[in-house]
Amino acid sequence: MLRLSTKGQYGVRAMYEIARGYPDEPVNIKSISRRQDVSIHYLEQILNRLRRAGLIKSVKGPGGGYLLTRPPEEISIAEILEELEGPFALTSCLNPEEGCVRVDRCVTHLLWKSLGWQIESFLRTVTLDDLLKGFKPLDYQTLLKRARV
Amino acid sequence: MLRLSTKGQYGVRAMYEIARGYPDEPVNIKSISRRQDVSIHYLEQILNRLRRAGLIKSVKGPGGGYLLTRPPEEISIAEILEELEGPFALTSCLNPEEGCVRVDRCVTHLLWKSLGWQIESFLRTVTLDDLLKGFKPLDYQTLLKRARV
DNA sequence: AAATACTTAACTATTTTTGTCAAGTATTTT
DNA sequence: AAAATACTTGACAAAAATAGTTAAGTATTT
Numbered sequence: 334m335l336r337l338s339t340k341g342q343y344g345v346r347a348m349y350e351i352a353r354g355y356p357d358e359p360v361n362i363k364s365i366s367r368r369q370d371v372s373i374h375y376l377e378q379i380l381n382r383l384r385r386a387g388l389i390k391s392v393k394g395p396g397g398g399y400l401l402t403r404p405p406e407e408i409s410i411a412e413i414l415e416e417l418e419g420p421f422a423l424t425s426c427l428n429p430e431e432g433c434v435r436v437d438r439c440v441t442h443l444l445w446k447s448l449g450w451q452i453e454s455f456l457r458t459v460t461l462d463d464l465l466k467g468f469k470p471l472d473y474q475t476l477l478k479r480a481r482v
Numbered sequence: 483m484l485r486l487s488t489k490g491q492y493g494v495r496a497m498y499e500i501a502r503g504y505p506d507e508p509v510n511i512k513s514i515s516r517r518q519d520v521s522i523h524y525l526e527q528i529l530n531r532l533r534r535a536g537l538i539k540s541v542k543g544p545g546g547g548y549l550l551t552r553p554p555e556e557i558s559i560a561e562i563l564e565e566l567e568g569p570f571a572l573t574s575c576l577n578p579e580e581g582c583v584r585v586d587r588c589v590t591h592l593l594w595k596s597l598g599w600q601i602e603s604f605l606r607t608v609t610l611d612d613l614l615k616g617f618k619p620l621d622y623q624t625l626l627k628r629a630r631v
Numbered sequence: 632a633a634a635t636a637c638t639t640a641a642c643t644a645t646t647t648t649t650g651t652c653a654a655g656t657a658t659t660t661t
Numbered sequence: 662a663a664a665a666t667a668c669t670t671g672a673c674a675a676a677a678a679t680a681g682t683t684a685a686g687t688a689t690t691t
Contacts, residue, residue: 334567394689395635418483447619451604464589470596543658544666
C-alpha cells in the first residue's frame with residue numbers, strides 16, 4: 334500500500350550522489366550506477382527528467398557528469414518526487430487532471446486530501462543536505478518549526 | 483505516486499456505511515453497493531477481509547447485513563487500511579517480510595521509515611466517528627494532542 | 632580522431648490492480 | 662418445509678502501471 338515507485342526511490346538516491354559533488358565536481362552516471370546498484374540505462378531515464386525539470390544540469394565530455402543547480406539545502410525531497418511521480422494525490426479523484434465527480438457526497442475526499450498535505454509538508458522539510466548529514470528522524474518540535482506552523 | 487488502491491478507498495467508504503448502522507442496525511451489502519457505487523462482488527471480497535480481521539461481523543438471513551464490532555470512535559482509518567493493504571511500508575525493503583540488504587549503506591532508509599510513521603500516526607488519529615461527523619482537516623494543535631506528543 | 636559522457640525514443644516483460652464469475656452455505660420468514 | 666435473503670470462498674482474467682532494456686544517436690574535451 335502507498336508504495337513509492339523505484340523511480341522515485343532511485344531518483345532520490347541518485348540526487349544524493351550528485352549532491353556529494355556539489356558545487357563543482359560533476360558526478361558521472363556510471364559511478365552513481367555503481368554506488369547505488371541501479372542500471373545505467375534506467376538512471377539515464379530518471380536523470381533526464383530531473384534535468385529537464387531544472388534540478389540538475391549535465392556536463393559533457395571526459396570528466397563530465399551531473400551537477401546540482403542549487404545548493405543541497407535548497408532542494409527538498411518533495412521536489413524530486415514530484416518531478417518523478419507527479420503531484421501528491423493519493424486518489425485519482427484528487428488528481429487535478431482527472432477530477433472527482435462525487436466530491437460533494439464523498440465522505441473521504443477531505444481525508445485523503447489532508448493526508449496528501451501531511452505527506453507533502455513533511456517531505457518539503459527534508460532536503461538533500463539533511464541526507465548528506467545523515468538523516469535522522471526529526472522530532473515534532475523541529476518539524477513544526479520548519480513547517481512554520 | 484503513492485496512490486491508495488481502490489480496495490483501501492472502497493473499504494473505508496464501506497466501513498463508513500456500516501458505521502451508520504451502529505450499534506444495532508445491520509447494513510446489507512446491496513445498500514452499501516448502491517450508496518457507494520461499488521460492485522457487490524468486489525465489496526464481498528473487501529468485507530470478507532475486514533470481517534476476518536474482526537472489524538465487522540455479519541448477520542445472516544433476511545434483514546441481515548454487517549455490523550461494527552466496536553464503536554465508531556474506536557476504529558481508526560489506519561486499522562482499516564492495514565487490513566486491506568498491509569503495513570505502512572513505503573518501500574519493499576521496509577516490508578518486514580522482505581527485508582533490506584543494504585540498510586547500513588542506505589541513505590534513504592530512515593527517511594522512508596519516518597514518512598511511514600508520519601502517515602500511520604496521522605491515520606491513527608482519524609476514526610470512523612470523525613467521518614460520521616463530517617471530517618474536517620484537524621489543525622496541528624489538535625493533531626499533536628491526539629497523538630499525545 | 633578518439634574517448635568519454637549524456638540524450639532520446641521505442642519497446643517489452645513483469646507485476647499489481649481491479650475487478651468478475653461460479654458455486655456454494657447459513658438464516659429467517661411464511 | 663420452502664422460499665427468499667444474505668453472506669462466503671476460491672479461482673480466474675482483463676487492464677493498467679511499473680520496471681526496466683535496447684538501440685541509435687548527439688555533444689564535448691583531450
